[in-house]
Amino acid sequence: MHPFVLALCGGALIGLAATFLLLFNGRVAGVSGIAGGLVGGAEGRPWRLAFVLGMVGGGLLLKVLAPGVFGSEGLYRSPVLLVGAGLLVGYGTRMANGCTSGHGVCGLSRGSVRSLAATLTFMATGAGTVFLVRHLGGAR
Amino acid sequence: MKAAVASGVAGVVFSLGLGLAGMTDPANVQGFLDFTGDWRPALAFVMGGAIGVHGLSRLLVLRRRAPVLEPAFSLPTAAAVDARLLAGSALFGMGWGLSGYCPGPAFTSLATGTVDALTFVAAMVAGMWLFAQVEKRRAAAGAKAAASGPAPVQGEPVDA
Incomplete structure (x- = not known):
């Protein structure tokens, strides 16, 4: 199948999962908010933990059925880069109260201007960072 | 228990x-x-598909008085586009671009x-923990200031 069609179908599945969580749990499917609540000691540990474990479980299914979706191993150079990036993603998404799912999918679906501002901002700094690393830094 | 199972399925x-x-x-x-560079536009379709499906189906869900397994919906109420939102999103985007991973x-991928x-993931969780600690300190300092005199009340936005 064409990558655009796969992307559209995958996106539809993501939207469906978000609606499922809203229908049964009354919650917004923001991954950083769900996981951050576990770390920060928010209420609702069981459903939060179940969602994150469900994601890992889905990952296991993908690993068996379509291991190619994880890309090629050994793409990365240094653990220092991964740790730095991980800290930025963890800290930044909590500071902004949302990430690609909470702001990018759920917030935009709601028509939230706040989420639109967040999404445009992380897209812009994400693109800027890739530009710096790939085109000026010389490293890939 | 049922709520956890539903959330796990989601x-x-x-x-x-x-x-x-x-x-x-x-x-x-x-x-x-x-x-x-060598732009791969496919991921724009991910957002399109997700927003198309969720944007419409959430309206049907919200016609209910309450979700199936909980007494009430918990929806974000914050609307302010403030420095905290923009700075946090900017930091997140940098990490996203560096690694290609969002949460x-x-x-x-842990699988x-x-x-x-x-x-x-270990570093990301550490970053989340770090922010929670900073917030706790700020809240404690705010409470102290409030006890000793009037201080501006700062509400914490709800997660998107």
Whole structure:
């Protein structure tokens, strides 16, 4: 199948999962908010933990059925880069109260201007960072 | 218990969607962000599909008085576009561009058991923890200031 069609179908599945969580749990499917609540000691540990474990479980299914979706191993150079990036993603998404799912999918679906501002901002700094690393830094 | 099972199912479906969409391949994500290079536009369709389906179906769900398994909906109420939102999003975007991982695909990739995924998720969780500690300190300092005199009340926005 064409990558655009796969992307559209995958996106539809993501939207469906978000609606499922809203229908049964009354919650917004923001991954950083769900996981951050576990770390920060928010209420609702069981459903939060179940969602994150469900994601890992889905990952296991993908690993068996379509291991190619994880890309090629050994793409990365240094653990220092991964740790730095991980800290930025963890800290930044909590500071902004949302990430690609909470702001990018759920917030935009709601028509939230706040989420639109967040999404445009992380897209812009994400693109800027890739530009710096790939085109000026010389490293890939 | 039922709420946890439903949430777990949502997590599974969510991550399958991420995998099908190509979000779990960091090189693909970085390719999407590489507007000036070999741009891979496919991920725009992920957002389109997700927003199309969720944007419409959520309206049907919200016609209910309450969700199936909880007494009430818990929806974000914050609307302010403030410095905290923009600065946090800016930091997140940098980490996203550097690694090609955002939180959902990162948790999903734990299943691969690769050192890369484990390292990234450990650091991401540490970053979340760090922010929670900073917030607690700020809240404690705010309470202290409030006890000794009038201080501006600062509400914490609800997660998106």
